[in-house]
Amino acid sequence: MLRNFGASPPLVSFPHLREPWTGGETVYVCGRLGQLNGTGLEGAQAKARKLLYLKAKTAADYDAADRIVEDMLSDRVLDRLVDDVSPYIVKGVPLVCVVPHPPFDDIHADGADLIRRGVKNVLPFQYMARLSVLLDAEMDAQIVQKSRVGRTKLKDFPRFLCQPCFDGAVRQNAAYILVDDVVTTGGTLAALRSHIIRGGGSVVAVTTLAHGSGQWRDLALSDGTWNELQQAFGSGLDDFWRKEIGHDAKRLTDAEGSILLRWHSKSVAGNGRAPLQCLRDRLAEAAAKGE
Structure with missing residues (x-):
């Protein structure tokens, strides 16, 4: 049986507010990330880039950062x-x-x-x-x-x-x-x-x-991803996300929406449980573990 989410406190301590998408995001x-950090390069080029990346990423080396930016x-x-x-x-x-x-x-x-x-x-x-x-x-x-x-x-x-x-x-x-x-x-x-x-x-x-x-x-959630999310989790997803996280589900990024769809396909589809209940349980698990 689906739990009444409105009767329990939200999972976040303060709401994560987001403005609606307006287009052009x-x-x-x-x-590629491998080009930035050197993992996608080879030989001496990879070694040199990895060293520059380490200096720019962890040692506040502006010269190293500038060389990477110039190349990228x-x-x-x-x-x-x-x-x-x-x-x-x-x-x-x-x-x-x-x-x-x-x-x-x-x-x-x-x-x-x-x-x-x-x-x-x-x-x-x-x-x-x-x-x-x-x-x-x-x-x-x-x-x-x-x-x-x-x-x-x-x-x-x-x-x-x-x-x-x-x-x-x-x-x-x-x-x-x-x-x-x-x-x-x-x-x-x-x-x-x-x-x-x-x-x-x-x-x-x-x-x-x-x-x-x-x-x-x-950045913006695509119409296709939103339609898939509604099919996967039902029409109550928007209200659920607003209650638990603080903003409408339509204000997810497209990558975030894809994460939810992959998780649904792997862990929820066909298990016989209410998808939104599964989603809240997974979020609660993450909150409890401090993952």
């Missing part, structure tokens, strides 16, 4: 970014690049020293710095990630429960470009986008250095 990806930056991505921001430039709207990052001990307006001792991965900052020059954009030093910094090692279901939250002033007259080193499920970028939109800003482009496949990704 493509993540422009420069290349795709003309195709840059051309698309230029196309997206050109209408705003013509209108005189300021362009602002922003990366998801924690608060810093000493923030400088020019962004040259946007780093503190506890932050070691400077790849996003160097990518942002290079784009700011190429696109004649400012670098944001106000918006910060105040919770759940660094989700890379989290598995799929804990990512639903432990989502980032952002703080900081949003410029209502600015057009924002979201920048990061790697996109996985897109949850962090979705949260950053939502913070900017709630603050009255506009998000005009999203780009990362890498994704596992190297292909451009759509």
Whole structure:
């Protein structure tokens, strides 16, 4: 028998709010993750890239990061970014690049020293710095990630429960470009986008250095994925996700929706139990284990 979810407290301590998708949320990806970290290269090239990546990712080495960014930056991505921001430039709207990052001990307006001792991965900052020059954009030093910094090692279901939250002033007259080193499920970028939109800003482009496949990704949940989710979990999925996580299921990223579909196919289909009950049990298990 299906449990009355409304009678139990939600699984998250505070709601993970997200704004609706409006279209144009493509993540422009420069290349494959194996190209970024060297695992997809061979011989001396692989060895050199792995060393640079280690320095840029864990030792705050800006020179190493810049060499990687210079190699990774795709003309195709840059051309698309230029196309997206050109209408705003013509209108005189300021362009602002922003990366998801924690608060810093000493923030400088020019962004040259946007780093503190506890932050070691400077790849996003160097990518942002290079784009700011190429696109004649400012670098944001106000918006910060105040919770759940660094989700890379989290598995799929804990990512639903432990989502980032952002703080900081949003410029209502600015057009924002979201920048990061790697996109996985897109949850962090979705949260950053939502913070900017709630603050009255506009998000005009999203780009990362890498994704596992190297292909451009759509943040927004596709109609096809949404239809499959409804078939798998029923029409109550939207209300369920809003109650347990804090936002409508339609505001999942497409990668997040695909995660739920794969799990349903592997663990739920044909077991005779109510899919939403299985889903809540799996989320509760993740919360209890702190996976």
